[in-house]
Amino acid sequence: MSDAYIALADGRVLEARARAPGRTRGELVFTTAYTGYEESLTDPSYAEQILTFSYPLIGNYGVRTERFESESVQPNAAIARELTDDVAEWLTEEGAPAVDHVDTREIVTTVREEGAMACGIAAGPDATPEDAVEEMEACEPMSDHVDIGAQVSVTEPTAYEGDGDADVDVALLDCGAKGSIVSSLTDRGADVHVLPYDATPEDVAAVDPDVLFVSNGPGDPENFVAAQDVVDEFAGEVPLAGICLGQQVITSALGGSTEKMAFGHRGVNQPVKDLRTDRVVMTTQNHGYTVDDTGPLEVTQVNVNDDTVEGLDSEELDVITRQYHPEANPGPHDSLGFFDEVLDLATSSRRVAAD
């Protein structure tokens, strides 16, 4: 007899095995990443989602806190074909429901055909199919989580000193930033001032940044109104950089727009072509929205699979953004050079300003 159930918005209820008990709901998504489960499960961009791993065995190299991208498990639940005891114990301790022994190919096919959808999970000795359906029915669309930034952001400014002296101050708007974004900047010598997602223009001005960097984050970018206001305020005055939600927020603030994708991109081998060099690199991705109208920004990189916008620039406004995750963790390091470009932008614009 099953001790876990997964209810899908299309009416199906799948039987599974409970690996971490509990009841929850969220937007059902999948990642095709074959390594990096510790990083993915602690990536704040997954808040309010239920993460299905298409790779069949998750947990085969243990659980190490050094690899965490934030301090807690971020998706509301995890689904895999097989979860090891290490991962099951970790998720149990964290109170994040997890289930396995389910045909994840069926889940992935369903999400690909019908789009990311509401999902409910009930796991544990007393779980019933009705419990899972009740959870699914209470699941709100992602865009209704209007203050999702509050769930994932720092509440107080926090500063990290650079390892070396690049003499660059980065104001990082934390909309749910992965730890690797901060360390990719401090490793290059920049001082990083992490500010809450709802920081005011005055808060940003107080750190006198050489570049304003908008982080990744969960949910609908149109709900990050304070971050858009800050970008609007500093555009043309201070260089702007962004990753994933950051690209979306910057584009919207500058007059462009975003739209929801059917099921998004989540994995570690998404091919991206740079239009200036004609080179293709493999990238890590985790997003369900995409830039639609680019406003004043120029498209520099596109996704080879579906032509969606992967990189935007503006020489006039000193903007550089990426839809994918150059910091990797998990995934390939092919695009770590993005952080060098951001620091170059910060220092060269400062020279121009001083001339």
Ligand SMILES: NC(=O)CC[C@H](N)C(=O)O
């Ligand atoms: N990784 C991210 O920053 C995700 C951005 C946004 N929440 C999306 O799903 O598109």
